[in-house]
Amino acid sequence: MCYSAEVWADYHKYVRAYGADIDIDAFVELYLRRAGDPKIKIPKGMDQRFLHPETRGAIEIRALIQSYNATFVQNSEQELFKQAKRLADAERVLAGSKSTKKAANDQRIAGNKVKQLKRWITDGIRTMPVPERDDRIFPDWYAPVLIVEDGRPIVRPMRYHCRPAGMDPGIDRTKRGQVSGTYNARRDNLTRFWRHQFGHTHGLMVARVFYENVDDGAGGSQELQFIPSTAENLLIACLVSHWTDPAGLLPDLWSYAAVTDDPEPEVAAAGHDRTIVNLKPENVDAWLTPEGRSVEELLALMDDKQHPYYEHRKAA
Structure with missing residues (x-):
């Protein structure tokens, strides 16, 4: 496969x-759909083609991409704050005398999510291709x-x-x-x-x-x-x-x-x-x-x- x-x-x-x-028209329709359905996944490399639009349709797509990225980054930053707090709370418990299995699990999950969210935020902001x-x-x-x-x-x-x-x-x-x-x-x-x-x-x-x-x-x-x-x-x-x-x-x-x-x-x-x-x-x-x-x-x-x-x- x-x-x-x-x-x-x-x-x-x-x-x-x-x-x-x-x-x-198919590209415009897809980006319009993503604006209302975040489950639609589009690679950033496809977005980058519309950074410098030359047609009316491409201009519309660029605006949709900018709006999507702004919302995505904002939501990710809010989630990052929550996960960073969860991680700090877990590490505080683990550093004490009454560490728990829940704290260890929270540390692992929150730690992974913090790394992921930071990467997502960086990707949402950057314009240089990778x-x-x-x-x-x-x-x-x-x-x-x-x-x-x-x-x-x-x-x-x-x-x-x-x-x-x-x-x-x-x-x-x-x-x-x-x-x-x-x-x-x-x-x-x-x-x-x-x-x-x-x-x-x-x-x-x-x-x-x-x-x-x-x-x-x-x-x-x-x-x-x-x-x-x-x-x-x-x-x-x-x-x-x-x-x-x-x-x-x-x-x-x-x-x-x-x-x-x-x-x-x-x-x-x-x-x-x-x-x-x-x-x-x-x-x-x-x-x-x-x-x-x-x-x-x-x-x-x-x-x-x-x-x-x-x-x-x-x-x-």
């Missing part, structure tokens, strides 16, 4: 590389995706966690409320579960690095970072869906899943059983225009994928 990646969060890279148009943090996405985060629509390449923001058209929104979560696995599309399931997307609605996500959780050999897990040894971009084959609510009560959702295949040998040796499908540059156009192509032809594009050596290391 590909549970996280450092992607091209700046849509303009797709514009330069593929001559794509930008669906600015690509390894700003461009990273996880399931349910939004990122620019390249598609071909009416014969034209277009960049549109989509959620990295596909909800196939026609399915109930409940498919987004497992019975325990966790994110379901539909942010990845297994190659061996493309003609079954994904049959309405495979061969019909394809996309491309460009990334530099991907991350996986693997067994650490001690009963736990560790996060590994995988990056091509030659540092070339990963051209990740994706399936795309435009979900609409039959009742008209929920907003439309553009979402996508990364296609995964059997692991490259070095990825398997590191402890993971899947690897994203990394298309060759010369096969991107064919992948993005699947209509009329046979299943065999599309599978052949994946057989003809790039095979860089994926170096790995423990993620910071």
